[in-house]
Amino acid sequence: MQHRNVNFGLWYDFRNPAPRAVTFEALYRASLEQIVWAESLGFDSVWLTEHHFCDDGYAPSPLVIAAAIGERTKRMRIGTNLMLLPLADPVRLAEDAATLSILTGGRFDLGVGLGYRQLEFDYFGRKLAHRPSLMEEGVAILRQAWSGKPVTIAGRRYAIKELPVTPVPSVAPRLFMGGMAPVAIERAARLGDGFLSTGGIGHDVYVNAMKAQGKPRSEGVICAGNWSIIAADPEAEAAKIGAHVLYQVNQYVAWGAFGPPGEVPQFADARAAIAGGLYELLDADAAVAHLVKMLREYPEIVDVHFWAQFPGEPVASGSIRMEYMARDVLPRVRAALRDQTPVEEA
């Protein structure tokens, strides 16, 4: 714990819902510039995500974006939280991820998850019911491809014999696995280099699963996708961006992220979404207390990342929160982790 190094990062979905205030070109350009600036502010990582066929353009091609980020940044780690492995050709994904590792000097981490939207599985010709085997065999293919040995698998979904997959990167991407259901978290503990959590869900399940598999706690790795909204005046911030937050969570609910579509109710308004969802409204003092407590409770956490902006929120609006975090929150959290000083509960 004395030399504990936690990365703090930003999470991007590149959504641009109607009525669009900017073009996709302008959104992508502004986001890339924001990421470069965030690196100069002291943010350590940037995380990308994947969905397809969304009216708001939710990023379908995170690896292309990752390459652009890699060329513009020097130090930041670049990861996906997360890509939908059951929809991918795992050999093609292994090639792209290897290429990113080479391009970025080993700064790329590949995070994968199961997915859940019927529309996506229908188009890509995969069955939702096959997700566990597509995931487990896909992980095996990725690992073999990056090892430099020919890929061979005789599975339920893939049959590959002695296929030389190149280029072989000097640094294999770390392979993280996300999920919220206990069975998915158990799989992350069994097969992944770490667990991608969402909104703090499942940290305890992951720790218990590692223990059940006989792995020491020091081998545990969690990258925490954090849904906190950290601002100097949290109530005013909620009023300002409430509509974007409500849109975000209700779309995930409608797609089935939190249970079968139709079985999980929509949030009626922004206040209900913030009160009952994953979000926490925090000022600097509360954020420092929240983060230090979580990081001390779970030494497995090596990265905490926050939504850069919410769907439809102007990039400049997200930048205000980023600057506040970089100035008033992150240095205090890093200092507390360094010297173990007690932090008052918020």
Added chain:
Amino acid sequence: MAYLSVDGGRIYFEHCPVGRLTVVLSHGWGMGARVWDGTVAFLQDAGVGVLTYDHRGCGASDKDFRDVSIEALGSDLARLCEHLNLSAAVLNGWSLGGAVVVNAAARLGSAVAGLVSTCGATPRFTRCADFAHGGAPEDVAATVAALRADRVNFLKTLYFQGVFARDVGDDIKHWCWQIALQTSPAADASLGALATLDQRALLDEIDAPALVVVGGRDTVVTPEIGRAAATQLRSAELIEMADCGHAPFLEDPASYNAALLRFIRGL
């Protein structure tokens, strides 16, 4: 009490929904929903949702279906789950019902949260060139012929001498015999279908976590068949109930129920 209309006839079912998961119990050949009553009571007391039903030709379901194939029975079960909007079904089949739930699970896809085979006749009931377990296919035809020649005494022998390895007492045997006597001769063809049924390709379609329970002294569906199913399923836990015969849920209900509940709680 309710019925679902399928294929020109009615399927009888009993549904007690509680919580996220619903355990669906599919009985063996020529039996009925009643045979699960002890399991149902246990699951209800444990706070688990339960669905039981009678196959075509059995119990309170209509008797005069033309098609009583495993595919038809699997389709009925899938339609019943869809009718009741079960988004997280745990399908549990006994004996021939094991083949029925495998067929239904492949149809239902991601709505299946778990699969249980209780001495299930899957992936095959009979041996063939590349499957070494079970009886010969022609033995099934001989069994059906003996049944149709004298069904009352055939069924009495089945339940008094064939099914149980542990001593369950004459009352349980008599009760099973009486349930079996409710079955129409039209359902005999379901048993006949097991001669050639091969579900090995279907097992590859099922990714849901599975529990396979075998009876170490089961002479109807030998334990080797269940072990083969457990090996082929993506993720299966195998429970060997060494001193049980073909009906562990009646022979050692306490052990059976505990294993079933532990599996359900992990889903």
